[in-house]
Amino acid sequence: MIIKLWLLLFLLFLSVFGKAQEMVKRKVPDSLAQATSSTTNISEVILQSAPRKMKLNDGNLVVSVAGNRDFKTSTHLLDVLRKTPGVTVDQEDGIFIGGRIAPAVLIDGKPVVMSNQELQAYLRSLSPDMVESVEVNTNPSSKYDAEFKGIIDIKLKKNTSLGWKASYNGNVYINKFNYRENAFNTSYHTGKVTYSLQAGYNEGISTYRYQALQRLANTNMMRTHTYQEDFGKVYSIQTGADFRLNDKNRLGINLRGNFRNNDRSRNGSLFTTDQNETQTVLNTASENPTRYSQYNYGITTDYSFQNKGFKLSFLGNYLSVKNKQKDDFINRDQAVTNLLSYWKSDLINKINIYTAQIDVSQKIDHADLEAGVKYSSSDTQNNIRYDTLSAGSQFVFDPARSNVFSYKEKIWAGYLAYRQKMGNLQINAGLRFENTNSISNAITVDSVVARNYLKWLPSLSANYTFNKSSEFSLSYSRKITRPVFSQLNPFRFYFSPLNYWIGNPYLLPSFTSQIKATYRYKNWITSFTVGKEKDVMTRYPLYNPETNVLEYLGTNLPYRNFAVLETSFPIRITKWWNVTSQITGYYNYEFRPYLDEVFALKIYNYEVRLNQVFSLPKGFTVNVFANYESKTGNSLYIIKPRYTIDVSVQKSWLDHKLNTKLGFNNLLDSYEQRLEFRHKQIMDNRFTHWWDSSRLVFSLSYTMGSSKYQVKETQKTEEENRTR
Structure with a gap:
């Protein structure tokens, strides 16, 4: 239908x-x-x-990056994504598209398995001049993994010049403390082989504040304050080689490592008064020092064979992640400094992921037939131990909070895709199957959840080009979203002594069906997406009026309906003043059972962005970026409006080899997140998250090399030909 x-x-x-x-x-x-x-x-x-700064590729927005004046003052690719239409980057560098969809990030069309922290470090190491374009795909076809509800495909600039090239990019962020980023990139191209090396070192202190006000069940008022300083060091290295064996065969290999150490100090207080706020009932101070480390190792290999209209490719990925974290939770009576409670936690988390996929395609006249198969295996082991200080001043093992949890998942997938071009009309059809076999085992509490299911996921799209100025695209897809490890893990992760969240090993995967229409007229692009998601995975609060403990637990909602209307357009006001505008409207309807009631609200909200670029005399470029988000939320929470303004200036020196940028992000310190619980009869709670995103930024990049002339590229994929 x-x-x-x-x-x-x-x-x-x-x-x-x-x-x-x-x-x-x-x-x-x-x-x-x-x-x-x-x-x-x-x-x-x-x-x-x-070339146009923005265009469509099969209905997906493609934005050129290198040489684009809109991104001249951007410090790295994460900063570019913040200004890209349809993409949102939050204060913790989380990337979202189409509302709150966390997209997969592809490099040159290939999925590279990275942890979130490693991906953020990698994107920070890429300067805008190293990236040819960014493609934003909010409705991927069956060709891609079914869990990819959205994709950001980053096309890197190819080094087709013989010889050596290198660049350095350094950024300094200054707030109460400062944070420094350093990235060095070099490549050597012989004509047959391209060698590359990337190295990075980031160091500094970031801060975070959390405040909450809650009216307790006995009408007392409790205020929670948390202040956190996080001193972190990140080392990263990546090296690879791309071999052109001949005109038909290519082989690539990439090795990388990412190493992170964080020492975090978190101090807080729980201050409780009577309902008139005149008499103190409780005043507790808490300390939570943390020592955290993460070690990532990854290997990627790819091979491709291309002969006339036939292509075969193989891609293999291996990722190993090891996390260690030690916490101390110390709570004292603020008035008399007596120790109220003291417990410790020791966490070890190990993740191993293997993926392998083979794709083949054959061009037949104006049609393309593609097929592929993929196997992925992930194995995650978690062991957290809690020890509590007893009355005898000895730390004693705490079995109620300790746990050993493992999760293993194997996925077999395959797809068949067909593309046919008939004049100005192009039809794309695909069908994908995915068989998932998973076992989660909470060993300490002897709880095993095993699942084995097969799902068929179709996609269909049509693109019509009226002329060079206008085109229209319509697409349909069905997707599956499996719960990630953190959503399944039944461990306690504390925000404060009375506030923590716990994963749910019984979560079910969710399924999303959506239709997207996109129309482009010159550089004006408008899209409309409508869909329905079943078994929506979410968290909900559970308040205990006797202990005043607030837990956040995971569950599946029956369904939600959603729609997104988005338009973006550039305006050239004068020869030296360009404005790119983006307006997005969201609709969300959740059917949410909660505490023996059903809450179903229609939520409408919008977001407006303005990116202004001023090309001034003597090579100066000034950028003013403004973003406003209206009031939003869900069936349980209201999220208050917020806005941000960034100002930056850029200047090139030494024949464009030296680039300097100076800016101020979140100029008015106005981008904190404020939430309020809607239903006061259940719980009267409001809280605020604040990050130190208001920062003075200085960036310096320098490019060097001894390239003499260009090498002619004789082999390009169909995707490369379409996006140029």
Whole structure:
């Protein structure tokens, strides 16, 4: 029914738009048509020398990065993504598209398995000049993993120059403390082999504050304050080689490591008064020092064979992650400094992930037939031990909070995709299957959950190009989202002595069906997405009025309906002043059972972005970026409005080899997140998260090398040809 509906809409749109174009053509005199034709020819020459900053590829937004004035003042790729239409980067460098979808990040069309921390460090090591383009895909086809509800594909600039190239990029962020980033990138191209090396070192202190106000069940008022300083060091290294064995065969290998150490000090207080806030009932001070380390090792190999219209490729990934964390939780009576409680935790987490996939494609006239198979295996082991200080001043093993948990998952997947071009119309169809076999084992509490299920996931899209200025795309897909390890892990992770969250090993995967329509007129791009998600994974608060403990637990909601309307367009106000605007509207309807009641609210909200670029005399570029988010939330919480303004200036020196940037992010320190529980009869609670994102930023990058001339590229993939 859904497929028939969107096909009817698509045919109706083509019919109406086609008639409108015919009417316009009939009213245009021959002389004007000739003038228009001449102008079009001149425009084609201009476009070849200066490509559009934004375009569509199969209905997906593609934004050029290197050489784009909108990103001249950006310090690294994460900063570029913050200004990319349709992409949001939060205060903790989490990346989201289409609302709150965490996308998969592909490098040159290939999924590279990285931990979140390693990915953030890698994106910070990429300067804008190293990236050719970014493609934002909010409705991936069946060709991609079904868990990819969204994709950001980063196309790196190829070193086609013989010889050696190198660059250094350094950034300093200054707030109460400062944080420093250093990245060194070098490559050597012989014509047959390209060798590359990337190394990074980041160090500094970041701060975070949490405040909460809660009216307790006995009408007392409790205020929670938390202040955190996090001193971190991150070392990263990545090296690889890309071998062109001949015109048909290529082989690549990449080795990398990422090492992180953090010493965190977290101090807080629980201050409780009577309902009139005149008499102190309780005043507790807490200390939570933490020592954390993470060690990542990864290997990626890829091979491709291409002969005329046939292509075969193999991609293999291995990732090993080891996390260690030691915490102390010390609680004292603030008035008399007596020790109230003291416990310790010791966490060891090990993750091993293997993936291997083979893809083949055959071009037949104007059609492409693709097929592929993928196997992935992940094994996660967690062991957390709690020890509590007893009355005898001895630390005693705490079995109630300690746990050993393992999770193993194996996925077999395959797909078949067909693409046919018929004049200005292109049809894409695909079908994917994924068989998931998982076992979660909470060893300490003797709880085993085993699942084995097979799902078929179709996709279909149509793209119609009216002319060089306008095109339309309509697509449908069905996706599966499996719970990640942190959602399944039944361990306690504390925010404060009375506030923690726990994973749920019984969570089910969710399924999303959605339709997306996209229309482009020149550089004006508008998209509309509507869909439904079943078995939505979420967290909910559970308050204990006797102990005043607030837990956050995981569950599946029956369903939610959603829609996203987004438009972005550049405006050239003057020769030296360009503005890129983005307006996005969101609709969300959750059906949420909670504490023997059902809460179902329709939530509407919007987001507005303005990215202004001023090209000033003597090579200076000034950027003013503003972002406003309206009031939003879900069935349980209200999220208050917030906004941010960033200002930066850029200047190149020494024949563009030296680049300097100076800016101030979150100029007015206005991007804190404030939440309030909607239903006061259940719980009266409001809280605020604040990160030190208001920072003065200084960036310096320098490019060097001895390249002499360009090497002719003789082999390009179909995807590369379409995006150039």
